[in-house]
Amino acid sequence: MVTVCEEASCPNIGECFGRGTATFMIMGDKCTRRCPFCDVGHGRPDPLDVNEPSNLAKSIAAMKLRYVVITSVDRDDLRDGGAQHYVDCINEIRERSPQTTIEVLVPDFRGRLEKALDIFAKSLPDVLNHNLETVPRLYRQARPGADYMHSLKLLKDFKAMYPSIPTKSGLMVGLGETDEEILQVMRDMREHDIEMLTIGQYLQPSDHHLPVLRYVHPDTFKMYEEEAYKMGFSHAAVGAMVRSSYHADQQAHNAGVE
Numbered sequence: 001m002v003t004v005c006e007e008a009s010c011p012n013i014g015e016c017f018g019r020g021t022a023t024f025m026i027m028g029d030k031c032t033r034r035c036p037f038c039d040v041g042h043g044r045p046d047p048l049d050v051n052e053p054s055n056l057a058k059s060i061a062a063m064k065l066r067y068v069v070i071t072s073v074d075r076d077d078l079r080d081g082g083a084q085h086y087v088d089c090i091n092e093i094r095e096r097s098p099q100t101t102i103e104v105l106v107p108d109f110r111g112r113l114e115k116a117l118d119i120f121a122k123s124l125p126d127v128l129n130h131n132l133e134t135v136p137r138l139y140r141q142a143r144p145g146a147d148y149m150h151s152l153k154l155l156k157d158f159k160a161m162y163p164s165i166p167t168k169s170g171l172m173v174g175l176g177e178t179d180e181e182i183l184q185v186m187r188d189m190r191e192h193d194i195e196m197l198t199i200g201q202y203l204q205p206s207d208h209h210l211p212v213l214r215y216v217h218p219d220t221f222k223m224y225e226e227e228a229y230k231m232g233f234s235h236a237a238v239g240a241m242v243r244s245s246y247h248a249d250q251q252a253h254n255a256g257v258e
C-alpha cells in the first residue's frame with residue numbers, strides 16, 4: 001500500500017517517517033463527494049477490496065510504524081459508509097502490530113451515523129479524527145454534501161459512546177473565513193467535547209480548485225494556538241504547514257494516548 005504522504009508529496013514526509021508516523025487512505029481513490037478544495041479523484045467507486053485490511057496491516061508491520069493515521073474517501077454508496085471496513089483494518093493492524101497507535105480520520109457517515117458509530121464498538125481506534133475543514137458559512141461552497149452540525153454531532157456522539165477515546169478535528173484557513181469565525185468554530189468544537197485541534201494553511205492543488213484568499217500570518221496562527229489552550233484543547237497543532245496528521249503522535253501523547 002502506498003502512503004498518502006508519498007502520493008501527495010507531503011512536505012512533512014521526512015519528519016513524519018523519521019518519527020514512525022504515516023497516513024494511509026483506504027476504500028479506493030474515488031470519492032462520492034466533490035469538495036472543490038480537495039485533490040482526491042471522484043466518481044463511481046470500485047467495490048471494496050476485501051484484502052485491503054490485511055495488506056494494509058502487512059505494510060504497517062513492514063514499515064515498523066509506531067503511529068498510523070487511516071483515512072478514506074467518502075463512500076456514500078455503502079450502507080454503513082465504510083465503518084465495518086475501518087473496523088476490519090483496525091483489527092488486522094492490532095493483530096500484526098499491537099504496539100502501533102491507530103488514529104482514524106473518518107468521513108461524515110451522513111445518513112448512516114448511528115449505524116457507523118455502533119460498528120466501531122467492535123474495535124475502537126486510539127484517536128477518532130473528523131475534520132470540520134472550514135467555517136459553517138463556507139460549507140455550501142467548500143463542502144457540498146456535508147453539514148456543519150452533523151459533523152459536530154458525529155464527534156460529540158462518538159465521545160459520548162466511547163469516552164476513553166480522544167476526539168480530534170481540523171480546519172484549513174485561507175478559504176475566505178475571518179479570524180472570529182475560526183475562533184467560533186473552535187468554541188463549537190469544545191462545546192462538542194473535541195479535545196485535539198489542527199489548523200493549517202489551505203493551498204490550492206490546481207487552477208481548478210478553490211483559490212487561496214489569504215495566507216495567514218504566523219502571528220495569527222500563534223493567536224489561534226494560544227486561544228486553543230485557553231479554551232481547553234489538550235493539544236493544538238497550528239501553523240502554515242500543519243496537516244491533519246502532522247505531529248499526530250505528539251498530539252496523542254499530550255492527550256494521554258501513548
Ligand code: SF4
Nearest residue numbers: 005010012013016245
Ligand atoms: Fe504523512 Fe500527514 Fe506527515 Fe504529511 S503530515 S507526511 S500526510 S503523516
Ligand code: SF4
Nearest residue numbers: 031033035038040074
Ligand atoms: Fe476530498 Fe473528503 Fe471531500 Fe471526498 S469528502 S472530496 S476525500 S475532502
